Amino acid sequence: MPRAQAAVIIPYHGGERIGDCAICGRLKDVETSFSKYLAPQFDRPLPAEAGxxxxxxxxxxxxxxxxxxxxxxxxxxxxxxRYSEYHMNGAEDSEELRRMSAAGAADFARGQAWQLESLRREIDDLQDAAGALGDYIDRGRPAGEEGRSAYAAMQEKREAAAVRLQVLADRVEALRSVCPEIIAAWADAHSRVCRSLLATLPQRSEDEQTARFVVRSWLESWERLPAGGDAFISASSPWLSGYRDLLERELAPGS
Ligand SMILES: [Zn+2]
Incomplete structure (x- = not known):
């Protein structure tokens, strides 16, 4: 399985080292704080290690x-x-700091991987829609108002895709160093789908060979992603219409 090479922090594999850690060893599994407006005598902050x-x-x-x-x-x-409660005589604020179990951390990584995937899909859909409008303009040569509105709609889709591409690139860049498990969960799910397709796709016709070629290039991109390369990898192809369903199964809770 490909793993991030550039990880700054050791991925967390469970609680066995908690007692040895100078920070975590001083934090209970759950810590709470309390503070009340203009009543410092009730203040109970989180342990300093939380900071x-x-x-x-x-x-x-x-x-x-x-x-x-x-x-x-x-x-x-x-x-x-963080919770805030408002009362007549001022607000009460409280916090709860809860250490994730190994299973909780894996769930968290998968949930965040799903958020990345949703964003990736939006970009795929917007780029496909812009491409379809471009084809229509090229081939249909719509005139007058129809042509202008098709062009405007295409530009709008392209711009919306560009905004999301930047968000995705920034998020992936940040997560590669601070939480590589999320990128690995996302990339591994795609890689597993690509590998299972390569193992099962027939290769008789020209279309089937094209499908295999596309999957092979996706797999290379996903294997590269944890350590570098483009944050956006398209998964849109007329030869592979069932791809999204396969991926959803890989990223489903408990998979
Ligand atoms: Zn620690």
């Missing part, structure tokens, strides 16, 4: 009230949840 955990950048769907943090020493992952 040494690094916030993971490049995650999808993480807001102000949820962060994922990583221990810079042993790689353990933590969920940090």
């Amino acid at each position: 040494q955990l690094v916030v993971l950048p490049g995650l999808a769907a993480a807001g102000d009230d949820r962060q994922v943090r990583r221990c810079p020493s042993c790689g353990a992952l933590y969920d940090l949840l």
Whole structure:
């Protein structure tokens, strides 16, 4: 299986090293904090070691009230949840810092891999739509208002794809160094689908040989991805219409 070569942090494989870690060894599996506006006598902050955990950048769907943090020493992952309650006499804030189990960390990586995949699909769909409009303009030669609106629609799809390409590139770049497990989960799922297709696709007709050629080039790109190369790898081909379904099975929870 291809793994990230450029990982800055050792991927986290479970809790067996927690006791040896200077940071995690001082944190319980669950830590909580409490603070109340204008009532410092009730303050109960998180242990200082919680502040040494690094916030993971490049995650999808993480807001102000949820962060994922990583221990810079042993790689353990933590969920940090923040709650605010508003009362007549001021707000009460609390936090919960929860260490992920090995299974929880694998679920987290798969969930984030799915977010990357959703973004990748949006780009594929937008580029396909722009390509179809381009073909229509080239071949149909629509005149007047029809031509102008087809051209405008094509430009709009291209621009929307470009915006998402940049988001994907930034996210992949960040995750390669701070959480390579996510990139590996994503790339491994694609690689498994490509390998199973190469093992089962027939190669009699010219179309079937083209399909095999396409899958082989995708596989090379996915094997390269954890360490480098383009963040966007198309999975759109008229010869491989069932590809998305196969991939969904690979990324499904519990797979
Ligand atoms: Zn640690």
